[in-house]
Amino acid sequence: MxxxxxxxEAFHVIEGLxxxxxxxxxxxxxxxxxxxxxxxxxxxxxxxxxxxAFCAAPVQICKEHLEQAxxxxxxxxxxxxxxxxxxxxxxxxxxxxxxxxxxxxxxxKSVLPFSTGVIGExxxxxxxxxxxxxxxxxxxxxxxxxxxxxxxxxxxxxxxxSTQFKYKGETxxxxxxxxxxxxxKPNMATMLGFIATDALVSKETLQExxxxxxxxxxxxxxxxxxxxxxxxxxxxxxxxxxxxxxNNRSDEFYEVLKAELEKVFIYLAQAIVRDGEGATKFVxxxxxxxxxxxxxxxxxxxxxxxxxxxxxxxxxDANWGRILAAVGRSGVKNIVLEDIQIFLDDVCIVENGxxxxxxxxxxxxxxxxxxxxxxxxxxxxxxxxxxxxxxxxSHEYVTINAEYRT
Amino acid sequence: MxxxxxxxEAFHVIEGLxxxxxxxxxxxxxxxxxxxxxxxxxxxxxxxxxxxAFCAAPVQICKEHLEQAxxxxxxxxxxxxxxxxxxxxxxxxxxxxxxxxxxxxxxxKSVLPFSTGVIGExxxxxxxxxxxxxxxxxxxxxxxxxxxxxxxxxxxxxxxxSTQFKYKGETxxxxxxxxxxxxxKPNMATMLGFIATDALVSKETLQExxxxxxxxxxxxxxxxxxxxxxxxxxxxxxxxxxxxxxNNRSDEFYEVLKAELEKVFIYLAQAIVRDGEGATKFVxxxxxxxxxxxxxxxxxxxxxxxxxxxxxxxxxDANWGRILAAVGRSGVKNIVLEDIQIFLDDVCIVENGxxxxxxxxxxxxxxxxxxxxxxxxxxxxxxxxxxxxxxxxSHEYVTINAEYRT
Numbered sequence: 106m107x108x109x110x111x112x113x114e115a116f117h118v119i120e121g122l123x124x125x126x127x128x129x130x131x132x133x134x135x136x137x138x139x140x141x142x143x144x145x146x147x148x149x150x151x152x153x154x155x156x157x158a159f160c161a162a163p164v165q166i167c168k169e170h171l172e173q174a175x176x177x178x179x180x181x182x183x184x185x186x187x188x189x190x191x192x193x194x195x196x197x198x199x200x201x202x203x204x205x206x207x208x209x210x211x212x213x214k215s216v217l218p219f220s221t222g223v224i225g226e227x228x229x230x231x232x233x234x235x236x237x238x239x240x241x242x243x244x245x246x247x248x249x250x251x252x253x254x255x256x257x258x259x260x261x262x263x264x265x266x267s268t269q270f271k272y273k274g275e276t277x278x279x280x281x282x283x284x285x286x287x288x289x290k291p292n293m294a295t296m297l298g299f300i301a302t303d304a305l306v307s308k309e310t311l312q313e314x315x316x317x318x319x320x321x322x323x324x325x326x327x328x329x330x331x332x333x334x335x336x337x338x339x340x341x342x343x344x345x346x347x348x349x350x351x352n353n354r355s356d357e358f359y360e361v362l363k364a365e366l367e368k369v370f371i372y373l374a375q376a377i378v379r380d381g382e383g384a385t386k387f388v389x390x391x392x393x394x395x396x397x398x399x400x401x402x403x404x405x406x407x408x409x410x411x412x413x414x415x416x417x418x419x420x421x422d423a424n425w426g427r428i429l430a431a432v433g434r435s436g437v438k439n440i441v442l443e444d445i446q447i448f449l450d451d452v453c454i455v456e457n458g459x460x461x462x463x464x465x466x467x468x469x470x471x472x473x474x475x476x477x478x479x480x481x482x483x484x485x486x487x488x489x490x491x492x493x494x495x496x497x498x499s500h501e502y503v504t505i506n507a508e509y510r511t
Numbered sequence: 512m513x514x515x516x517x518x519x520e521a522f523h524v525i526e527g528l529x530x531x532x533x534x535x536x537x538x539x540x541x542x543x544x545x546x547x548x549x550x551x552x553x554x555x556x557x558x559x560x561x562x563x564a565f566c567a568a569p570v571q572i573c574k575e576h577l578e579q580a581x582x583x584x585x586x587x588x589x590x591x592x593x594x595x596x597x598x599x600x601x602x603x604x605x606x607x608x609x610x611x612x613x614x615x616x617x618x619x620k621s622v623l624p625f626s627t628g629v630i631g632e633x634x635x636x637x638x639x640x641x642x643x644x645x646x647x648x649x650x651x652x653x654x655x656x657x658x659x660x661x662x663x664x665x666x667x668x669x670x671x672x673s674t675q676f677k678y679k680g681e682t683x684x685x686x687x688x689x690x691x692x693x694x695x696k697p698n699m700a701t702m703l704g705f706i707a708t709d710a711l712v713s714k715e716t717l718q719e720x721x722x723x724x725x726x727x728x729x730x731x732x733x734x735x736x737x738x739x740x741x742x743x744x745x746x747x748x749x750x751x752x753x754x755x756x757x758n759n760r761s762d763e764f765y766e767v768l769k770a771e772l773e774k775v776f777i778y779l780a781q782a783i784v785r786d787g788e789g790a791t792k793f794v795x796x797x798x799x800x801x802x803x804x805x806x807x808x809x810x811x812x813x814x815x816x817x818x819x820x821x822x823x824x825x826x827x828d829a830n831w832g833r834i835l836a837a838v839g840r841s842g843v844k845n846i847v848l849e850d851i852q853i854f855l856d857d858v859c860i861v862e863n864g865x866x867x868x869x870x871x872x873x874x875x876x877x878x879x880x881x882x883x884x885x886x887x888x889x890x891x892x893x894x895x896x897x898x899x900x901x902x903x904x905s906h907e908y909v910t911i912n913a914e915y916r917t
Binding site: 156157158159188189190191193223224226334416419420424425426427429432433434435437442443455457458459460498499500502503504506507 | 562563564565592594595596597598599600629630631632740818819822823825826828830831832833835836838839840841843846848849861863864865866904905906908909910912913
């Protein structure tokens, strides 16, 4: 089950980026579970990573390799996160990188490893290593769809998007894929994102764009408040288009490219929420008129994480008292109840410290019955706004997470 | 469904405290939903209240009246929380206090009001006011059990406990009741607690005891992380026993009485968790070897609130990776994974940054299959410890909260 998420199959090729895949048998299913990305020499790579204090081994290696070398390969396995695996897990991930590097005659540091799946189990190292040649054997610029399928875990659908735009007569392409459906929360998620453009961008500038857009997209989604040990979102620029190198923010092209990439980042982040474990609703929590961003996020996440708000959303019950109670316990100092307005879409449900006089149960129920809706909270104390996207809490969420390992 | 919670019916009378009750028809059921407590003139009263910024009207009034006058009556309704009801709700609660005060010829400030139930609806004022005489007509020292039933909302069972102890030849009695099953989180809950002793205690000293014990009991339980607008826990000392007044901490009797009351506070707080909405397990989260209390609580609550940990508990799945991931995202600075040990009861599951070498799935599964278990996390960085009690997240929780208003 997912909320208004369509499978995207028509990806634009990103010249200079090839994807290979195979079934390494990690998950004992017939689905592909190992994906390799190969980048042209002109490519630059940037990334943002989980803020969980316990980074998985591949994330630690990824950060180091990304900083120390020019990235040429990315290798992604699903089915096992290689997290909480200690020194042995670190060695396993390095072993995979070294095997790929040896095959291709490149430095081990030019390989970035990614893993997602169960935490705390050792990787089936032999299976992965022996499958690397299979994945390399079908590298192709046309394998974006297969890549989107190959990185799935509990996702019900592959997630991808692709777009093109023109700048100074040149056509620039962007394609991206993401995965993730649970353990999704502020500051990344059990999510992976791989986004690429054929623009030529310096590594530093690409990192700026990636960090800025990650903050507006993947760091604004939450399904269950749990932050994974493995989240990574990579932005790659293959540099194969004919435009000159973008290497500073003051270049006019910076904002143009960033705006196009932003749509892709937000689409892919929202796709994860739409496919949230057990999701039956896609909900925007818009918090306005706050003193600062921090305060707005605090209110937004408290509402987004409230099991009582989430179960009311599942039941399509306009139980605004639960929203109000969540705002009240958000920890924001000196809140004045009388200053707060709460809306379901455009229907005002709370004002002057109580239910809005214009409110009717019918109007509230009508909004709540929609698959997509917004909860808007105006705090009446400043100019800062923030939006967070989330889902409801359904029986299906409990079923999925109570049965994940069995 | 509840976890090892037995109905307590044999309450010791607390001389100087009478309980009356009736069915005011607030919830359209046949169950009693209005309770009155009458206190002797020698009685003192103390209380602790919700930290939700939006206190319900009765909580605001309660705090004022408790501070400004000698308490003689408490009046409690279920079915409606009278929260988020603005000025009108405040007037309704005052109206109830005034009606009771007029009947009994006491000052309105000697009456404390309590409400619990749906947020945001006006109280059915006429029904309550017209029922006050009914509740007053059966005031009796023997009505503790009826009182425990009369304050229930989604509770599946009434909650109460009673004990006696001897000091200097005198027998001191303690009886207490509590309610609450959801919206339970640090810093109180949708919970009400009424605990009484026949000791003679000054109001200031009683408040010290109440605050201290509340911190160790009702402020250490969490079911779903939601903090209610209405939580209140009252401690009453009727002063009818023959011991001299306790009015300072250095009196030997202070620690004796506090220790006995502590057992009652903890029993009643844990009873709320045992009857947690949809609970199938009672879980202690013990966090040790932290730098300070704040850090220990932060880790404990992050684990206790994790939907992934809670669903794993529901499934009896020793998915320790989820526990580890929750510790990692708790926000405690500079955590060293290698210093941490995690245990299920006495079974070590994590050490040296990975699964403990001695661990077997069988040993983990055996602990997880129990109805009661502890998750112990030793952070290896100091001497502070804290314990929080919580439950799992089951289908039943979703069902209850998705259907509460319907």
